[in-house]
Amino acid sequence: MAMIIAIDGPAASGKGTLGRRLAAHFGLPHLDTGLLYRAVAHHLISAGEALDDVAAATAAARALDLQRLDDAALRGRAMGEAASIVAAMPSVREALVALQRAFAGQPGGAVLDGRDIGTVICPGADVKLFVTASAEERARRRWRELVARGEPADQAAILEDIRRRDQRDAERPTAPLAVASDAHRLDTTHLDADGAFAAALGIISSVM
Ligand code: C5P
Numbered sequence: 001m002a003m004i005i006a007i008d009g010p011a012a013s014g015k016g017t018l019g020r021r022l023a024a025h026f027g028l029p030h031l032d033t034g035l036l037y038r039a040v041a042h043h044l045i046s047a048g049e050a051l052d053d054v055a056a057a058t059a060a061a062r063a064l065d066l067q068r069l070d071d072a073a074l075r076g077r078a079m080g081e082a083a084s085i086v087a088a089m090p091s092v093r094e095a096l097v098a099l100q101r102a103f104a105g106q107p108g109g110a111v112l113d114g115r116d117i118g119t120v121i122c123p124g125a126d127v128k129l130f131v132t133a134s135a136e137e138r139a140r141r142r143w144r145e146l147v148a149r150g151e152p153a154d155q156a157a158i159l160e161d162i163r164r165r166d167q168r169d170a171e172r173p174t175a176p177l178a179v180a181s182d183a184h185r186l187d188t189t190h191l192d193a194d195g196a197f198a199a200a201l202g203i204i205s206s207v208m
Contacts, residue, residue, distance in 0.1 A: 002109035003028065003208065004124075006117035009131035010166045010177060011080065012138040012145075014188050014196055018131060019113040021197045022204075026111070031066075031103045033114035033121070034083065036096050038074040039064055041082035057086045061095035066103070077146060077153070077161065084165045087115075088172040097121065115169055118180035127204050128183035131196070137189045138162055 005022055009015040016032050023030035043060040044051055051057075073079075086092050093116075100121045104110050112121065118128035133141075139159035146153040169177040179185065184203045188196045 002107060003126050004104050004109045004122050005111040005204070006122045006125035006128045006180075006183075007111065007113035007131060008115055008118050008128070008177070008180070008183070009113075010135075010138065010169070011162045012142040013131045013133050014141065014193065015113040015129075015131040017193050018129070018188075018196050018200055019111045021193070022200060023111040025197075025201070026109075028109055028111050029103070029106055030111045031100065031113075033096075033100055033112055033117065034080075035069050035071070035074055036061075036064060036099070037083035037087040037092070038079045039069050040086045040092060041079055042074055044086070045082060051082055051085045054089050054091060057089055058091040058095055061086075061092045064096065064099065066099060075149070076151060077142075077158070081161060081165060084168050088168065088174070090174040093175055115177040116175035118183050119178055120175045123180070127207055128180050129200055129203065130179045130183040130185045132185065132187050133189040135159060135162055135166070 003026065007015045007019050019030050019032065040057055040060045041051065044053065044056055049056040100112060104112055104122050118125055136159065139155055139162050142158050142162065143153050143155045166177065186196065186199055191199060
């Protein structure tokens with residue numbers, strides 16, 4: 001039976017890690033959709049285009065190839081910020097819808113995480129999780145992640161970044177960060193990755 005798991009949540013809420021673990025557990029493919037917006041921003045920056053160039057961003061989104069996303073170049077802090085600028089453009093989002101829905105439509109199903117998976121991309125998903133954690137806890141996690149990657153990081157600056165990015169993502173008119181009415185909220189402020197995974201499995205087994 002095909003199962004689509006939609007995971008949404010603010011920056012650094014742990015939805016990516018949770019998505020990967022659920023996908024491995026159920027033997028499903030996983031798409032971190034934040035990488036798509038990061039890739040569009042990365043393309044603009046590499047090509048020397050302005051981040052607010054809607055035509056260039058839309059062209060980059062249309063040309064995006066899922067098989068060629070270079071994770072390492074996209075994960076940095078500056079790219080998250082840049083991604084949220086292009087992600088507010090309706091034509092960029094529209095260019096990425098078909099690709100995400102095709103991924104979700106694979107025969108066995110899929111796990112997708114992002115900001116609008118449960119609300120826009122996969123409104124009929126079998127399970128919708130909305131993963132949150134306090135902004136301070138998310139900043140601590142992002143800081144640990146960046147330090148582990150060897151990126152110099154300042155926790156206060158990261159907290160500010162996260163707050164600004166959440167606000168931009170939640171206030172944009174097109175596909176804002178929002179909790180789907182049928183989503184299950186999962187607050188991971190006091191949970192580690194194992195705890196979040198166990199809680200998510202509990203939710204999934206209660207609805208499937
Ligand atoms: O999840 P991640 O931090 O990689 O996402 C980077 C940015 O991409 C987000 O801040 C958001 O603006 C955008 N995004 C989005 N919709 C998604 C996934 C990410 O708008 N489904």
